[in-house]
Amino acid sequence: MDAATAPMTGLRVAVEGAHGGDTALVFIELGIVFLVLALLGRLAGRIGIPSIPLYLLAGLVMGEGGFIPISAGEEFLSIGAQIGVVLLLLLLGLEYSPDDLRVGMRTTWKAGILDLVLNATPGLAVGLMMGWSATASVLLAGVTYISSSGIIARLLDDFDRLANRETPVILSLLVMEDIAMALFLPILAVMLVGATLLQGAVAAAIAIAIVAVAFLFAMRFSRQLSTAVHSHSRELLLLSVLGLAFLVAGLAEAVQVSAAVGAFLLGLTLSGNVADQLRGLMPPLRDVFGGIFFVFFGITIDPRDLGPVALPALGLAVVTLITKIITGVWAARRVGIGPKGQWRTGLSLVPRGEFSIVIAGLGVAGGAQPLLGPFAAAYVLILAVAGSVLMRYADQIPSPLRAPAARSRPRPAV
Secondary structure (H helix, E strand, O other): OOOHHHHHHHHHHHHHHHHHHHHHHHHHHHHHHHHHHHHHHHHHHHOHHHHHHHHHHHHHHHHOOOOOOOOHHHHHHHHHHHHHHHHHHHHHHHHOOHHHHHHHHHHHHHHHHHHHHHHHHHHHHHHOOOOOOOHHHHHHHHHOOOHHHHHHHHHHOOOOOOOOOOOOOOHHHHHHHHHHHHHHEEEEEEEEHOOOHHHHHHEEEEHHHHHHHHHHHHHOHHHHHHHHHHOOOHHHHHHHHHHHHHHHHHHHHHHOOOHHHHHHHHHHHOOOHHHHHHHOOHHHHHHHHHHHHHHHHHHOOOOOHHHHHHHHHHHHHHHHHHHHHHHHHHHHHOOOHHHHHHHHHHHHHOOOHHHHHHHHHHHHHHOOOOOHHHHHHHHHHHHHHHHHHHHOOOOOOOOOOOOOOOOOOOOOOO
Protein backbone atom coordinates (compact mmCIF):
# COMPACT_ATOMS: atom_id res chain seq x y z
CA MET A 1 0.00 0.00 0.00
CA ASP A 2 1.24 3.49 -0.85
CA ALA A 3 2.40 5.30 2.29
CA ALA A 4 0.62 8.47 1.18
CA THR A 5 -2.76 6.78 0.92
CA ALA A 6 -2.42 4.51 3.95
CA PRO A 7 -3.70 7.06 6.51
CA MET A 8 -6.78 7.89 4.41
CA THR A 9 -7.51 4.21 3.81
CA GLY A 10 -7.19 3.49 7.50
CA LEU A 11 -9.52 6.38 8.32
CA ARG A 12 -12.07 5.16 5.78
CA VAL A 13 -12.02 1.63 7.20
CA ALA A 14 -12.42 2.98 10.72
CA VAL A 15 -15.41 5.13 9.78
CA GLU A 16 -17.08 2.33 7.87
CA GLY A 17 -16.48 -0.04 10.73
CA ALA A 18 -18.10 2.36 13.18
CA HIS A 19 -21.04 3.53 11.08
CA GLY A 20 -21.26 1.19 8.10
CA GLY A 21 -24.23 -0.75 9.50
CA ASP A 22 -26.22 2.39 10.26
CA THR A 23 -25.35 3.95 6.90
CA ALA A 24 -26.40 0.82 5.04
CA LEU A 25 -29.74 0.78 6.87
CA VAL A 26 -30.32 4.48 6.14
CA PHE A 27 -29.67 3.93 2.43
CA ILE A 28 -31.93 0.86 2.35
CA GLU A 29 -34.79 2.72 4.06
CA LEU A 30 -34.40 5.77 1.82
CA GLY A 31 -34.35 3.51 -1.22
CA ILE A 32 -37.64 1.96 -0.07
CA VAL A 33 -39.19 5.41 0.51
CA PHE A 34 -38.22 6.74 -2.93
CA LEU A 35 -39.35 3.58 -4.72
CA VAL A 36 -42.69 3.70 -2.90
CA LEU A 37 -43.10 7.36 -3.92
CA ALA A 38 -42.32 6.48 -7.54
CA LEU A 39 -44.89 3.68 -7.58
CA LEU A 40 -47.55 5.84 -5.93
CA GLY A 41 -46.85 8.72 -8.32
CA ARG A 42 -47.43 6.38 -11.26
CA LEU A 43 -50.62 5.06 -9.64
CA ALA A 44 -51.90 8.61 -9.03
CA GLY A 45 -51.27 9.47 -12.69
CA ARG A 46 -53.13 6.37 -13.82
CA ILE A 47 -56.27 7.09 -11.78
CA GLY A 48 -56.16 10.85 -12.32
CA ILE A 49 -55.72 12.19 -8.79
CA PRO A 50 -52.87 14.19 -7.17
CA SER A 51 -50.12 12.19 -5.53
CA ILE A 52 -50.34 14.06 -2.19
CA PRO A 53 -53.03 11.82 -0.60
CA LEU A 54 -51.12 8.69 -1.58
CA TYR A 55 -47.87 10.11 -0.16
CA LEU A 56 -49.66 10.79 3.13
CA LEU A 57 -50.96 7.24 3.18
CA ALA A 58 -47.45 5.95 2.48
CA GLY A 59 -46.17 7.90 5.48
CA LEU A 60 -48.89 6.42 7.69
CA VAL A 61 -47.92 2.93 6.55
CA MET A 62 -44.20 3.55 7.19
CA GLY A 63 -44.52 5.38 10.51
CA GLU A 64 -44.96 4.25 14.08
CA GLY A 65 -47.71 1.66 14.19
CA GLY A 66 -47.45 1.09 10.43
CA PHE A 67 -46.50 -2.02 8.48
CA ILE A 68 -43.02 -0.86 7.37
CA PRO A 69 -41.58 1.24 10.21
CA ILE A 70 -38.85 3.68 9.13
CA SER A 71 -36.43 4.72 11.88
CA ALA A 72 -32.82 4.91 10.70
CA GLY A 73 -33.58 7.36 7.88
CA GLU A 74 -35.98 9.52 9.89
CA GLU A 75 -33.43 12.29 10.54
CA PHE A 76 -32.72 12.66 6.83
CA LEU A 77 -36.44 12.66 6.08
CA SER A 78 -36.99 15.37 8.70
CA ILE A 79 -34.45 17.69 7.05
CA GLY A 80 -35.74 16.75 3.61
CA ALA A 81 -39.27 17.60 4.72
CA GLN A 82 -38.19 21.10 5.80
CA ILE A 83 -36.43 21.60 2.48
CA GLY A 84 -39.63 20.42 0.80
CA VAL A 85 -41.68 23.14 2.53
CA VAL A 86 -39.20 25.82 1.42
CA LEU A 87 -39.25 24.61 -2.20
CA LEU A 88 -43.05 24.25 -2.27
CA LEU A 89 -43.55 27.84 -1.15
CA LEU A 90 -40.70 29.20 -3.29
CA LEU A 91 -42.30 27.74 -6.42
CA LEU A 92 -45.71 28.95 -5.31
CA GLY A 93 -44.34 32.49 -5.02
CA LEU A 94 -42.89 32.21 -8.52
CA GLU A 95 -46.42 31.70 -9.88
CA TYR A 96 -47.32 35.26 -8.92
CA SER A 97 -45.93 38.70 -9.62
CA PRO A 98 -46.27 41.90 -7.58
CA ASP A 99 -48.79 43.07 -10.19
CA ASP A 100 -50.85 39.92 -9.55
CA LEU A 101 -50.93 40.88 -5.88
CA ARG A 102 -52.11 44.40 -6.58
CA VAL A 103 -54.80 43.28 -9.03
CA GLY A 104 -55.90 40.36 -6.87
CA MET A 105 -56.22 42.46 -3.73
CA ARG A 106 -58.12 45.19 -5.57
CA THR A 107 -60.62 42.94 -7.35
CA THR A 108 -61.21 40.05 -4.95
CA TRP A 109 -60.75 41.45 -1.46
CA LYS A 110 -64.46 41.11 -0.63
CA ALA A 111 -64.49 37.51 -1.83
CA GLY A 112 -61.30 36.97 0.17
CA ILE A 113 -63.00 38.16 3.36
CA LEU A 114 -66.00 35.90 2.67
CA ASP A 115 -63.58 33.02 2.05
CA LEU A 116 -61.89 33.60 5.41
CA VAL A 117 -65.15 33.88 7.37
CA LEU A 118 -66.93 30.93 5.76
CA ASN A 119 -64.02 28.49 5.80
CA ALA A 120 -62.02 29.34 8.92
CA THR A 121 -65.04 29.58 11.23
CA PRO A 122 -66.05 25.89 10.97
CA GLY A 123 -62.51 24.76 11.89
CA LEU A 124 -62.37 27.15 14.86
CA ALA A 125 -65.81 26.04 16.04
CA VAL A 126 -65.06 22.31 15.77
CA GLY A 127 -61.75 22.73 17.63
CA LEU A 128 -63.48 24.51 20.51
CA MET A 129 -66.35 21.98 20.54
CA MET A 130 -63.79 19.16 20.86
CA GLY A 131 -62.31 20.85 23.92
CA TRP A 132 -59.07 21.92 22.25
CA SER A 133 -57.15 24.99 23.37
CA ALA A 134 -57.65 28.34 21.65
CA THR A 135 -54.27 27.95 19.89
CA ALA A 136 -55.09 24.47 18.58
CA SER A 137 -58.54 25.65 17.43
CA VAL A 138 -56.99 28.59 15.54
CA LEU A 139 -54.59 26.12 13.91
CA LEU A 140 -57.52 23.98 12.79
CA ALA A 141 -59.20 27.12 11.42
CA GLY A 142 -56.10 27.68 9.28
CA VAL A 143 -56.20 24.06 8.10
CA THR A 144 -59.82 24.37 6.93
CA TYR A 145 -59.45 27.87 5.48
CA ILE A 146 -56.74 27.53 2.86
CA SER A 147 -57.16 25.67 -0.42
CA SER A 148 -54.27 23.82 -2.01
CA SER A 149 -52.64 26.16 -4.53
CA GLY A 150 -50.34 23.34 -5.65
CA ILE A 151 -53.10 20.83 -6.37
CA ILE A 152 -55.45 23.37 -7.94
CA ALA A 153 -52.83 24.96 -10.19
CA ARG A 154 -51.65 21.55 -11.37
CA LEU A 155 -55.17 20.30 -12.08
CA LEU A 156 -56.13 23.47 -13.96
CA ASP A 157 -53.18 22.76 -16.23
CA ASP A 158 -53.89 19.02 -16.50
CA PHE A 159 -57.55 19.63 -17.39
CA ASP A 160 -56.64 22.39 -19.89
CA ARG A 161 -58.60 25.06 -18.02
CA LEU A 162 -55.96 27.77 -17.66
CA ALA A 163 -57.61 29.81 -20.43
CA ASN A 164 -61.11 29.56 -18.94
CA ARG A 165 -62.78 32.81 -17.97
CA GLU A 166 -63.15 31.77 -14.31
CA THR A 167 -59.49 30.82 -13.85
CA PRO A 168 -58.28 34.37 -12.97
CA VAL A 169 -60.93 34.47 -10.20
CA ILE A 170 -59.65 31.17 -8.81
CA LEU A 171 -56.03 32.31 -8.90
CA SER A 172 -56.89 35.68 -7.32
CA LEU A 173 -58.57 33.92 -4.39
CA LEU A 174 -55.53 31.67 -3.99
CA VAL A 175 -53.29 34.76 -3.94
CA MET A 176 -55.47 36.30 -1.22
CA GLU A 177 -55.23 33.12 0.83
CA ASP A 178 -51.45 33.05 0.47
CA ILE A 179 -51.25 36.68 1.61
CA ALA A 180 -53.42 35.84 4.61
CA MET A 181 -51.11 32.93 5.43
CA ALA A 182 -48.08 35.21 5.20
CA LEU A 183 -49.63 37.24 8.03
CA PHE A 184 -51.12 34.28 9.90
CA LEU A 185 -48.00 32.14 10.23
CA PRO A 186 -45.93 34.72 12.18
CA ILE A 187 -48.80 35.21 14.62
CA LEU A 188 -49.13 31.44 14.87
CA ALA A 189 -45.43 31.07 15.69
CA VAL A 190 -45.86 33.54 18.57
CA MET A 191 -48.92 31.68 19.90
CA LEU A 192 -47.07 28.36 19.86
CA VAL A 193 -44.20 29.56 22.06
CA GLY A 194 -46.68 30.49 24.78
CA ALA A 195 -45.83 34.20 24.93
CA THR A 196 -47.74 36.59 27.17
CA LEU A 197 -50.36 38.81 25.59
CA LEU A 198 -48.00 41.82 25.52
CA GLN A 199 -45.05 39.76 24.24
CA GLY A 200 -47.29 38.16 21.66
CA ALA A 201 -48.64 41.51 20.47
CA VAL A 202 -45.15 42.99 20.15
CA ALA A 203 -43.71 39.94 18.40
CA ALA A 204 -46.71 39.67 16.07
CA ALA A 205 -46.45 43.38 15.20
CA ILE A 206 -42.75 42.97 14.41
CA ALA A 207 -43.41 39.87 12.31
CA ILE A 208 -46.22 41.57 10.39
CA ALA A 209 -44.03 44.65 9.83
CA ILE A 210 -41.27 42.41 8.43
CA VAL A 211 -43.76 40.74 6.08
CA ALA A 212 -45.10 44.14 4.98
CA VAL A 213 -41.56 45.40 4.27
CA ALA A 214 -40.86 42.21 2.33
CA PHE A 215 -44.00 42.78 0.23
CA LEU A 216 -42.92 46.35 -0.50
CA PHE A 217 -39.44 45.11 -1.42
CA ALA A 218 -40.99 42.54 -3.74
CA MET A 219 -43.04 45.20 -5.48
CA ARG A 220 -40.28 47.81 -5.84
CA PHE A 221 -37.07 45.83 -6.32
CA SER A 222 -38.26 42.72 -8.12
CA ARG A 223 -36.44 43.59 -11.35
CA GLN A 224 -33.15 44.44 -9.63
CA LEU A 225 -33.02 41.17 -7.66
CA SER A 226 -33.95 39.14 -10.71
CA THR A 227 -31.14 40.81 -12.68
CA ALA A 228 -28.65 40.08 -9.89
CA VAL A 229 -29.33 36.33 -9.79
CA HIS A 230 -29.82 35.85 -13.53
CA SER A 231 -27.37 33.56 -15.30
CA HIS A 232 -27.34 31.71 -18.61
CA SER A 233 -25.91 28.73 -16.70
CA ARG A 234 -28.68 26.63 -15.18
CA GLU A 235 -26.25 25.41 -12.52
CA LEU A 236 -25.31 28.92 -11.38
CA LEU A 237 -28.92 30.09 -11.47
CA LEU A 238 -30.07 27.17 -9.30
CA LEU A 239 -27.19 27.61 -6.85
CA SER A 240 -27.92 31.34 -6.54
CA VAL A 241 -31.66 30.93 -5.99
CA LEU A 242 -31.39 27.94 -3.66
CA GLY A 243 -28.74 29.75 -1.64
CA LEU A 244 -30.98 32.80 -1.35
CA ALA A 245 -34.02 30.65 -0.54
CA PHE A 246 -32.36 28.81 2.35
CA LEU A 247 -30.73 32.00 3.63
CA VAL A 248 -34.04 33.90 3.60
CA ALA A 249 -35.87 30.93 5.14
CA GLY A 250 -33.31 30.72 7.96
CA LEU A 251 -33.45 34.46 8.65
CA ALA A 252 -37.25 34.33 8.63
CA GLU A 253 -37.21 31.55 11.23
CA ALA A 254 -34.73 33.54 13.33
CA VAL A 255 -37.16 36.49 13.61
CA GLN A 256 -40.21 34.28 14.27
CA VAL A 257 -41.53 34.52 10.70
CA SER A 258 -42.10 31.12 9.14
CA ALA A 259 -39.44 29.82 6.75
CA ALA A 260 -42.32 28.99 4.42
CA VAL A 261 -43.36 32.66 4.30
CA GLY A 262 -39.76 33.76 3.67
CA ALA A 263 -39.51 31.36 0.74
CA PHE A 264 -42.87 32.49 -0.65
CA LEU A 265 -41.83 36.16 -0.50
CA LEU A 266 -38.55 35.41 -2.27
CA GLY A 267 -40.41 33.57 -5.03
CA LEU A 268 -42.76 36.53 -5.30
CA THR A 269 -39.81 38.91 -5.72
CA LEU A 270 -38.22 37.00 -8.58
CA SER A 271 -39.80 37.83 -11.91
CA GLY A 272 -39.37 37.97 -15.65
CA ASN A 273 -36.98 35.61 -17.41
CA VAL A 274 -35.55 34.32 -14.11
CA ALA A 275 -38.99 33.23 -12.89
CA ASP A 276 -39.72 31.59 -16.25
CA GLN A 277 -36.43 29.64 -16.13
CA LEU A 278 -36.99 28.53 -12.54
CA ARG A 279 -40.52 27.35 -13.28
CA GLY A 280 -38.96 25.02 -15.84
CA LEU A 281 -35.99 23.91 -13.73
CA MET A 282 -37.28 23.50 -10.19
CA PRO A 283 -40.52 21.48 -10.29
CA PRO A 284 -38.74 18.07 -10.26
CA LEU A 285 -36.66 19.15 -7.26
CA ARG A 286 -39.77 20.51 -5.53
CA ASP A 287 -41.75 17.35 -6.25
CA VAL A 288 -39.05 15.08 -4.80
CA PHE A 289 -38.60 17.03 -1.56
CA GLY A 290 -42.32 17.85 -1.43
CA GLY A 291 -43.01 14.12 -1.55
CA ILE A 292 -40.58 13.63 1.34
CA PHE A 293 -42.45 16.33 3.27
CA PHE A 294 -45.82 14.61 2.94
CA VAL A 295 -44.33 11.20 3.71
CA PHE A 296 -42.57 12.55 6.80
CA PHE A 297 -45.78 14.16 8.05
CA GLY A 298 -47.51 10.80 7.67
CA ILE A 299 -44.66 9.05 9.48
CA THR A 300 -45.15 11.29 12.53
CA ILE A 301 -48.77 10.10 12.87
CA ASP A 302 -49.79 6.80 14.38
CA PRO A 303 -52.57 5.34 12.19
CA ARG A 304 -54.32 4.19 15.35
CA ASP A 305 -54.94 7.86 16.20
CA LEU A 306 -57.05 8.33 13.07
CA GLY A 307 -60.00 6.37 14.46
CA PRO A 308 -61.12 8.91 17.09
CA VAL A 309 -60.99 11.82 14.62
CA ALA A 310 -62.30 10.14 11.46
CA LEU A 311 -65.97 11.11 11.88
CA PRO A 312 -65.33 14.72 13.03
CA ALA A 313 -62.86 15.14 10.15
CA LEU A 314 -65.41 13.78 7.65
CA GLY A 315 -68.16 16.04 8.99
CA LEU A 316 -65.90 19.09 8.87
CA ALA A 317 -64.79 18.14 5.34
CA VAL A 318 -68.41 18.05 4.14
CA VAL A 319 -69.19 21.43 5.73
CA THR A 320 -66.11 23.18 4.34
CA LEU A 321 -66.59 21.57 0.93
CA ILE A 322 -69.95 23.35 0.78
CA THR A 323 -68.58 26.66 2.12
CA LYS A 324 -65.78 26.66 -0.48
CA ILE A 325 -68.30 26.10 -3.26
CA ILE A 326 -70.38 29.01 -1.93
CA THR A 327 -67.25 31.19 -1.85
CA GLY A 328 -66.30 30.38 -5.44
CA VAL A 329 -69.82 30.80 -6.80
CA TRP A 330 -70.20 34.21 -5.14
CA ALA A 331 -66.77 35.42 -6.30
CA ALA A 332 -67.39 34.35 -9.89
CA ARG A 333 -70.89 35.82 -9.97
CA ARG A 334 -69.56 39.22 -8.85
CA VAL A 335 -67.42 39.52 -11.98
CA GLY A 336 -70.21 38.46 -14.34
CA ILE A 337 -69.28 34.81 -14.97
CA GLY A 338 -72.19 32.53 -15.94
CA PRO A 339 -73.63 29.64 -13.91
CA LYS A 340 -71.36 26.94 -15.42
CA GLY A 341 -68.23 29.00 -14.70
CA GLN A 342 -69.50 29.79 -11.20
CA TRP A 343 -69.98 26.06 -10.54
CA ARG A 344 -66.50 25.22 -11.82
CA THR A 345 -65.01 27.99 -9.67
CA GLY A 346 -66.65 26.66 -6.52
CA LEU A 347 -65.63 23.04 -7.16
CA SER A 348 -62.07 24.10 -7.99
CA LEU A 349 -61.52 25.58 -4.53
CA VAL A 350 -62.35 22.39 -2.64
CA PRO A 351 -58.93 20.60 -2.55
CA ARG A 352 -56.81 21.07 0.57
CA GLY A 353 -53.15 20.08 0.64
CA GLU A 354 -49.69 21.44 1.29
CA PHE A 355 -50.44 24.56 3.36
CA SER A 356 -52.96 22.73 5.56
CA ILE A 357 -50.29 20.14 6.32
CA VAL A 358 -47.69 22.88 6.93
CA ILE A 359 -49.99 24.51 9.52
CA ALA A 360 -50.76 21.20 11.21
CA GLY A 361 -47.06 20.28 11.17
CA LEU A 362 -46.20 23.52 12.99
CA GLY A 363 -48.86 22.75 15.57
CA VAL A 364 -47.63 19.20 16.10
CA ALA A 365 -44.03 20.38 16.44
CA GLY A 366 -45.15 23.05 18.94
CA GLY A 367 -47.13 20.57 21.03
CA ALA A 368 -50.43 22.41 20.56
CA GLN A 369 -52.70 19.35 20.37
CA PRO A 370 -51.75 15.65 19.92
CA LEU A 371 -54.82 14.93 17.76
CA LEU A 372 -54.24 17.87 15.40
CA GLY A 373 -51.87 15.87 13.17
CA PRO A 374 -54.19 12.88 12.69
CA PHE A 375 -57.20 15.18 12.27
CA ALA A 376 -55.46 17.27 9.58
CA ALA A 377 -54.20 14.14 7.81
CA ALA A 378 -57.71 12.64 7.63
CA TYR A 379 -59.21 15.99 6.58
CA VAL A 380 -56.66 16.60 3.81
CA LEU A 381 -56.94 13.03 2.55
CA ILE A 382 -60.70 13.41 2.17
CA LEU A 383 -60.69 16.80 0.45
CA ALA A 384 -57.59 16.28 -1.70
CA VAL A 385 -59.24 13.23 -3.26
CA ALA A 386 -62.80 14.58 -3.32
CA GLY A 387 -61.68 17.96 -4.66
CA SER A 388 -59.64 16.38 -7.44
CA VAL A 389 -62.59 14.24 -8.53
CA LEU A 390 -64.96 17.23 -8.41
CA MET A 391 -62.58 19.30 -10.56
CA ARG A 392 -62.19 16.50 -13.10
CA TYR A 393 -65.94 16.02 -13.54
CA ALA A 394 -67.07 19.60 -12.89
CA ASP A 395 -68.86 19.87 -16.26
CA GLN A 396 -70.62 16.51 -15.82
CA ILE A 397 -71.82 17.10 -12.23
CA PRO A 398 -75.35 18.57 -12.29
CA SER A 399 -75.27 22.18 -11.11
CA PRO A 400 -78.01 23.64 -8.91
CA LEU A 401 -77.25 27.06 -10.41
CA ARG A 402 -79.50 28.50 -13.08
CA ALA A 403 -79.06 31.42 -15.41
CA PRO A 404 -81.14 34.40 -14.34
CA ALA A 405 -84.41 34.62 -16.20
CA ALA A 406 -84.50 37.30 -18.86
CA ARG A 407 -86.53 40.26 -17.72
CA SER A 408 -89.50 41.01 -19.95
CA ARG A 409 -89.61 44.58 -21.13
CA PRO A 410 -92.85 46.42 -20.47
CA ARG A 411 -94.69 47.28 -23.63
CA PRO A 412 -94.82 50.97 -24.42
CA ALA A 413 -98.13 52.58 -23.80
CA VAL A 414 -100.18 53.09 -26.91
